[in-house]
Amino acid sequence: MTKNELKEFLDEKVILYNNPKFIESDPIQIPHQFTLKEDIEISGFLTATISWGNRKSIIKNAKSMMELLDNSPYDFVINHSEKDLESLNAFVHRTFNGDDLSQFIKSLNHIYTQHSGLEMLFSKYASTDSLQPSIHEFKNVFFENPHLQRTQKHISDPLKNSAAKRINMYLRWMVRNDNTGVDFGIWNSLSPSQLSCPLDVHSGNVARKLGLLSRKQNDGKALLELDTALRALDENDPVKYDFALFGLGVFEGF
Template sequence: MKNTLKDNLANFLNTKAALYEQPDFIADDPISIPHSFSAPQDIEIAGFFAAILAWGNRKSIINSCKRLLQLMDQAPYDFIMHFEEADLKPFVHFVHRTFNATDLFHFFDVLQHHYKIQKQGSLQTAFSKHLQPEDATVEKALVGFRRSFFDGKIFPHYPVRTQKHIATPERKSACKRLNMYLRWMVRSNKRGVDFGLWKKIRPAQLVCPLDLHVARVARHFNLLHRPNNDWQAALELSEQLRMLDPDDPVKYDFALFGLGVIEKF
């Protein structure tokens, strides 16, 4: 990318990123779900479910998340810390697309093990413990997180079907929803959209959430050449974005998403 073209593209995308990374963006986006809470653990648990359920129509995603949190009495951390088997009955019929109660109960078990049994104060460590400060991206964090999520020594009877709901670079997935979740938790909250709760992962290590809209716009601007929307494509795009802003490359997720979904670019 020639310097002049690179500078022009950077200026254009910086403008678009600033336009869309505003509190007005929140209302119609799944990130509105964790914004309903103020305690860090509530934010990260609500955000985790909002990200995991984030496929399909955005309105249906938000409605499913609200329904789930209502079943938790709007206190996700308290629920995770104290639920017992008898408390699961109201969730038996919960479903969002292919995510159902079988999957949900394993998620509950994993979260309770993390917070209550392992006595971890934040979900951050479930990712960051697999990552080194010098790692260029969060790839190892995503791989390690999924392996721990389905650790047969801890969860010997985990449902195999639930594996499809936690993506991993090991299976060449772009990991769009988990990368989106990490963006929410890691990037600064100075613009009032992301949260900046997690400090053990650097914004520079984040990988851009890659969906059809982001990929289409990225290819239009020659930021992505790989034809498949897989993990290698997510890395390729993120590396190009890092050339535009080495410290905060994933801010351009707002620009690419906004251009693709809102402006129909």
Template sequence: MEFEDLRSFLDEKAEQYNHPEFIENDPIQIPHRFSLQQDIEISGFLTATISWGNRKSIIKSAEKMLDIMGNSPYDFVLNHSEKDVKEIQNKSIHRTFNGEDFTYFIKQFNRIYNENKSLEDLFKVNDSETNFQHAIERFRNNFLQTEKHRSHKHVSSPYKNSSAKRIIMFLRWMVRKDKHGVDFGIWKNIDQKYLSIPLDVHTGNISRKLELISRTQNDWKTVEELDVAIRKFDDRDPAKYDFALFGLGVTKEF
């Protein structure tokens, strides 16, 4: 496909799938249940963290976490008791993300929100940077601190060549702004031009079929290869093509 034909095709598909109906069957429906920014951030980050496997299963597990937090994530993070978190410790949450991990995340959120108004403060991108690679690593170091804990595996590191798919997806939800109402765009001080495509089996396979990437692994190097290709189509809003690539992959339309 020629460049302009491919851009038109992807623009059309991004418009088709970037629609409020998308919310109904996607994990993004979880943070859409809230209006308070901190509730959106916490529920969004937790949901993104467990976003692997079947989407219905992800949503069900995220609802379980909301129930435990009394459907008030921010209030629970700030005001939970030791008894509250002790009761979570042995609960099953989602696959390898268990009650111990959930407890760890709650405690880290408590510390962070006592020091910052928003998670946005921890994801700032410097002018010299071209994507969120270094910002994710700075966030990771802050969130995990120096202590060794089993939960570290649930926060991916681009420095270790992880695609960091779940964090990249969360960042799209928080940063990306448009008129369609799927993404929140509540972080006003970070430019969406730095966003990348969350690289998973769907976006990866379609990107290869369209010859946007040549690497066979879904890792950070491939994220950056896709960055280069996709920003040629739109360098101000590259992440909108996540809707096109993911939608084409899920529906098996292409």
């Protein structure tokens, strides 16, 4: 395919998958349960954090997590007591357990009370064409208070060559306004042009078959290569193609 043919093909797939039907089978349905900005961004962050493995299991466990937070995640983050945190002990999703969830609640409280919230923190460290430096600094702030060492593994660091798939997916949810009701677009201080594609096994394999990616590993270097290719197709909204790559891989077995 020529570049124009590839763009036309992928644009058609974006239209096919970037619509409200996508929500029904995707973890993004969890933050769609809320209307308060802070509830959306906290529930989205926690859901994205456990978004690896079987999608049905992710959704089931994310719903359980919200129930443990009394379906008011922002209020729980701001006003929880130590006794409230004890109720989180039973939570588990793969290697993310109740201790990790309690630590995340404490760190989120720190971010909202000392750093003016998640959007402000990511915006503060963004570069003009990338949010990868923001993710690195976000992780530093997230763990600047006393914390469990084991919990650090649940936030990736792109400056250590991680593709940081889950947090890039979360940033897509918050920043990109797709006008179809899937991504939220509630972080107006950041631009979709700064976003990076959530790179995983599915999107990586499809990208390689389409000639968008040559590197074999799904790491930070591969993410930069894929970002460059997608920005050449649409510099203003490159991560819309995440819907095409994901849909082709998961739903079409491309």
